[in-house]
Amino acid sequence: MTSLYDEVQAAPGEGVPTRRVTIKVNGDDRTVDVEPRLLLAHLLRQGLKLTGTHTGCDTSNCGACTILFDGRPIKSCTMLAVQADGHSLETVEGLASASELHPIQEGFKQEHGLHCGFCTPGMMLAAKALLDKNDNPTEDEVRWALSGNLCRCTGYQNIVKSVLWAAEKMRAESK
Amino acid sequence: MYPSRFGYESPKTVEEAVALLDAHGGEAKVLAGGQSLVPMMRLRFAAPEMIVDINGIEDLHYNRVEADGTVRIGALCRHEELEDNPAIAKAIPTIAAAAPLVADPIVRTRGTFVGSVCHADPQGDWAATMTALGGHIVAQGPKGKRDIPIAEFVIGPFQNTLAFNEIAVEAVIPAPKGVRVGNYLKLERRVGDFATASVAVTIDMQGDTVAYAGIALAGVGGRTINANEAASALVGKKLTAENIASVAAAVAAVAEPRTDHRGSADYKRQIVKTFVERILTGLLNTSQKAA
Structure with a gap:
């Protein structure tokens, strides 16, 4: 059981009302007491120590905090942790298996889809949401799907190549 | 940043949600998609005492086209559900054109049509679209439901006419007076930025004559700009190059x-003029091809 107040304190103060929520995170049920104002991105990072989810802009612009919520991409800095009660989340930590990278991660490695890496978790989950719906996207469709995620290093070129690489690999694997 | 402290309830019915709003006398806010409200709370522009999360009210999650062409959009219909939606595209081309331009693809998975109209951002795509379409909002309060025409609903920047204990449960777009055509154009520097200028146009044609024309603008004023009076000059006329200009x-x-x-x-004024001409000329060319 983890108790959380907010990003600056580990536990709620005396008398602060909390709610108990159960959230499936990367396949595991996690039960935590949260104060309503705790943001989902902060629960993941501070509470559950899943620091792969990054917070960049704090204003729903940059997409670094993108995770999958019941399979659809959301910006986790713009959802309250209490709203995730009973829902299923996937973060970047859920992509790789114990021994193998996910094809999307492999694609980012093969095609040099990152420089500093800050935007990468959000990029990869936005890409996963796309590839789950469309296993053979065009370059335009990849650019469109990633248009809510900002990268300040790469100029996007190699990110797009990485996702196309992953799509090809995933198609080959599913045959 | 994180929001200031608030209470949180997630009612399962609209009646319970309304009762919560009523009990908190103006200090409660409704949370639907949260794509405007949550950032505002984080930046402490908004600090409600109580958040009434309506996401658990499944009855509000729909969009449908009725037999006569009336379209009803429930309070939990997300932007992305209006994208790639053949029934909506056929019934209201303006909505189909605007949907992929709202914010960015990730925001569109959560943000709601009705919430965006309520937010009444002068830059908002849906308040402008609803204004052009001449729709209305269904508000539910302790005494039941009432219809509020969009022109009386969005009355200024970030201002709507809901009472503190009312929830906008549905947006309604009236059936077309003929064949409905339309389009939405937006100039933005990058995806997700505020619009430099946006233009929503909807036209109902009877044969080659205009039976209804609605136009509204976003991003080019301190509020959603209602240009329906200017657009109504087209009613009873044919779409010609001269009328369009x-x-x-x-x-x-x-x-x-x-x-x-x-x-x-x-x-920006020039962009508005160009977009109106471009949309109407496009509609004229399409209707000539169809004929």
């Missing part, structure tokens, strides 16, 4: 753009 000039005249880092006032 005169309406485009009239619409540009009612825009209230201000010079800022996105462009000068003159530039």
Whole structure:
């Protein structure tokens, strides 16, 4: 059981009302007491120590905090942790298996889809949401799907190549 | 940043949600998609005492086209559910054109149509679209439901006419008076930025004559700009190059753009004129091809 107040304190103060929520995170049920104002991105990072989810802009612009919520991409800095009660989340930590990278991660490695890496978790989950719906996207469709995620290093070129690489690999694997 | 402290309830019915709003006398806010409200709370522009999360009210999660062409959009219909939606595309081309331009693809998975109209951002795509379409909002309060025409609903920047204990449960777009065509154009520097200028146009055609024309603008004023009066000059007429040019000039005249880092006032007014001409000329060409 983890108790959380907010990003600056580990536990709620005396008398602060909390709610108990159960959230499936990367396949595991996690039960935590949260104060309503705790943001989902902060629960993941501070509470559950899943620091792969990054917070960049704090204003729903940059997409670094993108995770999958019941399979659809959301910006986790713009959802309250209490709203995730009973829902299923996937973060970047859920992509790789114990021994193998996910094809999307492999694609980012093969095609040099990152420089500093800050935007990468959000990029990869936005890409996963796309590839789950469309296993053979065009370059335009990849650019469109990633248009809510900002990268300040790469100029996007190699990110797009990485996702196309992953799509090809995933198609080959599913045959 | 994180929001200031608030209470949280997630009712399962609209009646319970309304009772919660009523009990908190104006200090409660409804949370639907949260794509405007949560950032505002984080930045402490908004600090409600109570959040009434309506996401658990499954009855509000729909969009449907009725037999007569009336379209009803429930309070939990997300932007993305209006994208790639053949029934909506056929019934209201303006909505189909605007949906992929709202914010960015990730925001569109959560943000709601009705919430965006309620937010009444002068830059908002849906308040402008609803204004052009001449729709209304269904508000539910302790005494039941009432219809609020969009022109009486969005009354200024970030201002709507809901009472503190009312929830906007549905947006309704009336059935077309003939064949409905339309389009939405938006100029933005990058995806997710505020619009430099946006134009929503909807036209109902009876044969080659215009039976209804609605135009509204976003991003070119301190509020959603209702240009329906300028657009109504088309009613009873054919879409011709001459009529199109005169309406485009009239619409540009009612825009209230201000010079800022996105462009000068003159530039934005010119964009409005160009977009109106481009949309109407496109509709004219399409209808000529169809005939």
